[in-house]
Amino acid sequence: MKLQTLLSYLHDFTIYVGDNPTITSIEMDSRQVKQGSLFICVRGFTVDGHDFAKQAVENGAVAVIAERQVDVNVPVVIVRDSRRAMAVLADAFYGQPTHRLHLIGVTGTNGKTTTTHIIEHIFRKAKKKTGLIGTVHMKIGDKTYNVQNTTPESLILQKTFKQMVDENVDVAIMEVSSHALHMGRVHGCDYDVAVFTNLTQDHLDYHRTMDEYRQAKGLLFAQLGNRFDHRRPKFAVLNQDDPASEQYKHMTAATLITYGIEKESDIMAKRIDMTPSGMAFDLVTPYETVRVKTKLVGRFNVYNLLAAVAACLVSDVSLSTIVESIEEISGVPGRLETVDEGQDFAVIVDYAHTPDSLENVLKTIRQFAQHRVYVIVGCGGDRDRTKRPLMAQIATQYADVAIFTSDNPRSERPEDILKDMEAGVKGAEYVTIVDRKEAIRYAVEQAKEGDIILIAGKGHETYQIIGDEVIEFDDRLVARQAIKERKARC
Ligand SMILES: CC(=O)N[C@H]1[C@@H](OP(=O)(O)OP(=O)(O)OC[C@H]2O[C@@H](n3ccc(=O)[nH]c3=O)[C@H](O)[C@@H]2O)O[C@H](CO)[C@@H](O)[C@@H]1O[C@H](C)C(=O)N[C@@H](C)C(=O)N[C@H](CCC(=O)O)C(=O)O
Ligand SMILES: Nc1ncnc2c1ncn2[C@@H]1O[C@H](COP(=O)(O)OP(=O)(O)OP(=O)(O)O)[C@@H](O)[C@H]1O
Ligand SMILES: N[C@H](CCC[C@H](N)C(=O)O)C(=O)O
Ligand SMILES: [Mg+2]
Numbered sequence: 001m002k003l004q005t006l007l008s009y010l011h012d013f014t015i016y017v018g019d020n021p022t023i024t025s026i027e028m029d030s031r032q033v034k035q036g037s038l039f040i041c042v043r044g045f046t047v048d049g050h051d052f053a054k055q056a057v058e059n060g061a062v063a064v065i066a067e068r069q070v071d072v073n074v075p076v077v078i079v080r081d082s083r084r085a086m087a088v089l090a091d092a093f094y095g096q097p098t099h100r101l102h103l104i105g106v107t108g109t110n111g112k113t114t115t116t117h118i119i120e121h122i123f124r125k126a127k128k129k130t131g132l133i134g135t136v137h138m139k140i141g142d143k144t145y146n147v148q149n150t151t152p153e154s155l156i157l158q159k160t161f162k163q164m165v166d167e168n169v170d171v172a173i174m175e176v177s178s179h180a181l182h183m184g185r186v187h188g189c190d191y192d193v194a195v196f197t198n199l200t201q202d203h204l205d206y207h208r209t210m211d212e213y214r215q216a217k218g219l220l221f222a223q224l225g226n227r228f229d230h231r232r233p234k235f236a237v238l239n240q241d242d243p244a245s246e247q248y249k250h251m252t253a254a255t256l257i258t259y260g261i262e263k264e265s266d267i268m269a270k271r272i273d274m275t276p277s278g279m280a281f282d283l284v285t286p287y288e289t290v291r292v293k294t295k296l297v298g299r300f301n302v303y304n305l306l307a308a309v310a311a312c313l314v315s316d317v318s319l320s321t322i323v324e325s326i327e328e329i330s331g332v333p334g335r336l337e338t339v340d341e342g343q344d345f346a347v348i349v350d351y352a353h354t355p356d357s358l359e360n361v362l363k364t365i366r367q368f369a370q371h372r373v374y375v376i377v378g379c380g381g382d383r384d385r386t387k388r389p390l391m392a393q394i395a396t397q398y399a400d401v402a403i404f405t406s407d408n409p410r411s412e413r414p415e416d417i418l419k420d421m422e423a424g425v426k427g428a429e430y431v432t433i434v435d436r437k438e439a440i441r442y443a444v445e446q447a448k449e450g451d452i453i454l455i456a457g458k459g460h461e462t463y464q465i466i467g468d469e470v471i472e473f474d475d476r477l478v479a480r481q482a483i484k485e486r487k488a489r490c
Contacts, residue, residue: 001093003038003063007077009092010085013065014078021062021075026093028086028155035060038089040155041070042082049082065089083154087187090158097161098190101131101169104311105176105189107220108197108239110357111304112150112175115197117332118308118325123171125325126317131164133157134175136333136460140167151180154187161189171315178203178216186223193311194220194254195237197303199244200356204384214244221252228253235314237307240265257314259306261299267310269302276368283309285319292323295330298364300357334459336361339476341483345371345447349475351459353380353407355390358456362398371450374443375399378436378457379421381412381465388417389424396428399454401446404432405439407457408465436464437478444482455479 004020007013024036030052033039039056041049041064053061053070063075067082079085091098104119106112113135120139123130132139135150138160151157151174164172176194180186199214207213224234236252238245240260249256258265261272268284278295281302294305305326312322331337339347348365352358358377365373375395379388395402404421406414414434422432433439443453455475458464464473 003075006038006089006092009088010077010079012080013085016075016077018075019062023063023093026086026089026155027056027061028153030056030059030061033059033061035062037061039064040082040086040089041066042086043067083184084187087154087184090154091188094158094162095165096188096190097158097165098172098188100165101161102171102193102315103189103191104171104173104193104195104315105186105191105220106174106195106197106307106311107176107178107181107217108195109200109202109354110360111197111300111307112177113351114301114304114332114335115195115307115311116173116175118304118329119173119311121329122308122312122317122322122325123173123315125328126312126321128170129168131160131169131172132174133160133172140164140169149177149180150175151177151185154185157185157189176220178213179206181219182207182216186220189223191220191224191234192232193235193237193314194224194252195307195311196221196239196242196245196248197307198239198242198356200354201387201390202354202384204386205382206384214247217244218248218251221248221254224252224254226253233314235311237310237314239303239307241303255314257310259303259310261302261306267306267313269306272299272302274299274367283323285309285313287319290319290323292326294326297336298360300360300364334461334476336364337459337476339479339483341480341487343447343483343487344449345451345453347444347453347455347479347483349455349459349479351457352377353391353457355387355394358391359394359398361454361456362394365452365454366398369452371448371452372400373398374401374403374447374451374453376403376405376436376439376443376453376455378405378407378414379417380407380457381410381414381417383410385420388420391424392421392430393424393426395456396425396430401443402428402430403439403443404430405436406434406464406466407436408461409467410465411467414466436473436475440475440478441482441485444479444486453479 039061057072138145234254236254240258240263259267269281272281
């Protein structure tokens with residue numbers, strides 16, 4: 001595509017004088033630049049992309065988008081906001097792929113990954129080809145790809161959507177993080193259905209206040225479009241039991257569909273029965289009420305299922321297909337995933353890394369626990385500090401034995417993070433073991449028949465970030481190994 005053609009999509013830039021090169025790719029990382037690339041200088045959180053313009057040109061960039069003049073001998077196009085321009089250019093360069101996909105976005109503090117995976121399962125059952133973008137991986141059909149972010153930058157996103165279109169994907173389902181909404185990573189994504197799970201505390205390092213955080217999530221609903229097109233109706237799926245939904249209702253012109261357990265909603269769950277191995281409930285829909293069974297457990301998973309049901313119903317999937325799919329779904333990696341080496345106590349790995357999710361998951365476990373509950377929990381470094389004391393307090397409140405340890409300390413001292421956690425404990429007992437492997441081993445050694453060990457916070461993650469280092473670490477493998485070692489000794 002010619003640079004001038006690409007720029008015709010951008011309406012806010014300083015006209016440059018110079019060549020009109022052919023653009024073969026768009027890059028925001030000078031290290032990825034090839035001959036013919038357009039390089040976009042982005043001011044990051046650690047470094048400033050403008051400082052890499054020269055390197056990009058040396059690597060073959062034929063034009064540069066920047067917020068200020070940079071000293072290079074190729075055309076430089078000055079824009080007010082590089083990230084904004086990047087979203088517009090990526091959408092144009094890849095042929096506006098979201099116009100050709102049924103696109104479902106899921107936002108909320110907890111439950112995005114679980115809900116998107118359920119929706120994917122339902123559409124597959126409906127024989128649609130699916131694409132999935134989120135925390136665990138990106139997936140096109142059966143092929144999976146690694147990810148760095150839950151919701152990637154617009155460049156990666158649009159490229160992925162293009163690949164989905166080329167591979168005849170019918171439905172793309174994605175998690176939309178508040179960071180992505182706030183940074184405009186999803187500008188230009190033409191959503192058909194936007195889903196809200198819930199809003200509780202997280203990410204106050206980035207959003208500063210709960211009001212700002214709530215506002216950021218609301219952008220998904222505000223950006224659903226403000227026109228009525230009967231060939232492509234837009235739907236906002238809202239959790240009626242969460243107070244933030246009231247605000248989101250006013251932010252969108254899309255058709256509203258509500259779900260809930262407590263307040264009267266379009267889609268509801270009633271008469272919920274829960275056992276350690278699954279649940280059953282009456283699924284109430286505007287069409288009919290059916291009793292459904294699922295292998296998922298926990299009241300929070302009823303919400304995730306209802307959100308998924310609503311998103312699929314408005315996407316014209318039949319209720320019978322939805323119900324069949326729900327009965328099959330066996331769980332999402334790292335979410336209430338059990339580690340079973342034939343031991344006589346239970347080990348559960350879960351991604352709870354917020355106060356609300358930790359409370360939910362511990363309450364669920366408590367419902368079924370016959371004996372002692374152990375929790376191993378830490379808090380991520382370079383992330384919301386104010387959630388640390390809350391998570392520690394919740395751990396001691398709901399578990400019999402709370403073991404505080406490291407999550408991903410990143411650039412922080414693990415001991416400092418643990419101090420922040422310990423400050424939240426009011427008089428209860430706890431054990432602190434900085435090394436996560438040792439903490440898991442400790443619990444496995446202590447556990448007696450019938451006890452339950454919850455290893456919280458890292459779920460599917462296969463690494464631990466300590467300083468600048470990313471080391472291999474998988475709670476499931478570490479627990480498995482510890483159980484084997486204990487068995488070998490007995
Ligand atoms: C805080 C944040 O969001 N950071 C994101 C950001 O990194 P950054 O700002 O540090 O980038 P940087 O290193 O300063 O680089 C700035 C620019 O210079 C360029 N550069 C840099 C070096 C070089 O040699 N050449 C070069 O061109 C970079 O490519 C970039 O364009 O841009 C990166 C590339 O897109 C992201 O991967 C990175 O996400 C990091 C990994 C992250 O942890 N983000 C978290 C906070 C996040 O976004 N989380 C949400 C999920 C939250 C949830 O699930 O609840 C998410 O959606 O992932
Ligand atoms: N609807 C829900 N409400 C509250 N807690 C939930 C809900 N669904 C899942 N959880 C808990 O939150 C944890 C994270 O769930 P999930 O990965 O689905 O959320 P997420 O929104 O994708 O999180 P992230 O923002 O980190 O990607 C789960 O391991 C579980 O403990
Ligand atoms: N998407 C979340 C994941 C947190 C997972 C937890 N293990 C941690 O590292 O804090 C974040 O980046 O804040
Ligand atoms: Mg997620």
